[in-house]
Each structure stands twice: as structure tokens, then as C-alpha cells.
Amino acid sequence: MTDATSGGTPPEAGGAKAGGAKGPDELRRQIEQTRHQLGDTVEQLAAKADVKGRARARAADLRDKAGAMTVQLRSSAVHAGQAVQSELRRPSSRPMLAAGAAGAAAVVAAEMWMRRHEGR
Template sequence: MTTQGRHGADAGTEELRQEVDRARHELGETVEALAAKADVKAMARDRADQAKAMARERALRARRAVASRQARIRAAQGGAAVAAAGAAAALTVWMRRRRTAQARLRRRIRNAPVQVRVRRAQRAPIRLRRTGRGPLKR
């Protein structure tokens, strides 16, 4: 393996040494990169550290956002809106339940075997009428 034909003996030896050193250096870097890729624990630790750092940063941003006066005003407005919506929903549920209870009572009265009607200021203030819809229990 002589390189005398190209550069001479002295120049070839020095160039070969430098080339071997470069190759060793590149090979060492390649081996380190491969070892880093194969080290699953280290990769997991790195990702965990990155996740912790991101969580700390987001928490800090959230604290700053909550501490501002504008955020407190928005929170109060949002709370008022939620309270109003809750009150409207509660009123709707109460009205529906009340309506259904009244409807049940009306149905029971309508399907009763005897209907009683009370009228004021008349000769016969109480009037009974047999409807024939249900059994008359004694």
C-alpha cells in the first residue's frame, strides 16, 4: 500500500495518518449516535425532563394569566353567565315538572268515576255527575 506514485512517501504517510484519524473520529461519533439511539432509558429520561420543563412553563404562564386583573374580570363575567344559565335551566325543569304534575292530576280527575263541580252563589253549589269511566267503589 504505497502512495509514492501520487504524492511521494513522506506526504502519503502524513495524509494517511490524518485520514485514519478523521475516519476514527467519524466512526466514534457514529458509534456514540447509535449507542444514544439504543439507550432507551436515557431517551425516556430526556423526554420526561422535556415534559417537566414544558409543564413548569405552562403552569407559570397560567399563574401569570390568572393573576392579571383582566382575567379576574373575565372570570367574574363567566361566573355570572354560568349562574344565569343554571337558573334558566332550573326554572325550565321546575316548570316542566309542575306542568306534568298538573296534567297527571287533570287526567285523574277526568277519568274519575264521579266528578264534583263546585259553583259559588247558585242554588245548587255542589253538583255530582257520574261519568261511567271507572269503577265506583263503595
């Protein structure tokens, strides 16, 4: 409850505002805490305003991700190459691989021929 005659200050607060300082030492502590909070806020705002710095950080993140993706793709390519080599060593798979390669070459050749003759 608030006392209308004392400007809205609760009587149990002893005349001090709720959450206010209870003495000079408490006031100094609150001022120091507020200064730290203000400093943190200013640093955060400065970081948001640093567009070049943020762009550099984002570019570094993307470079790291691209590097990791490259390593992963190279590893996958090595595994695929090893799988193909092991299949080529098996005599029963050679005719199937040859037929597949011939079919793929025919598709590529047909596609190239169609693109060349498309404009005529």
C-alpha cells in the same frame, strides 16, 4: 479518463488512487480522521440505543413545558381575577354579573338533574 491497463487509475493521479494518501504522513492523518468519524458514529448509535436515557430526556422536556404552561395559566388566572374584581367595583356591572352567575348556575343545575334522571 481512466487507463484500462493500470486497473482504472487516472494517469494524472501519479499512480495513487484519487483521494488516497500521497505519503505516510497523509495516510496517518486520514487514519486518525477516520477513527474520529468512527468514534462519533459509535457515540450517535449508542445514544439512539439508550432508550431509557432518551425517555428521561423527553420526560424532563415535558416537565419543563408543563411547568411553563402552569406559570402561564396562573398568570392568566390572576389577570382574569383582577378584571372581575375591577368589574365588581363598578356599580353598573353588578346586576349584569349577578344575572350571568344565576344563568350559569341554572345551566349547571339542569345538567346535573338531567344526568341523574337519564337512566330512569
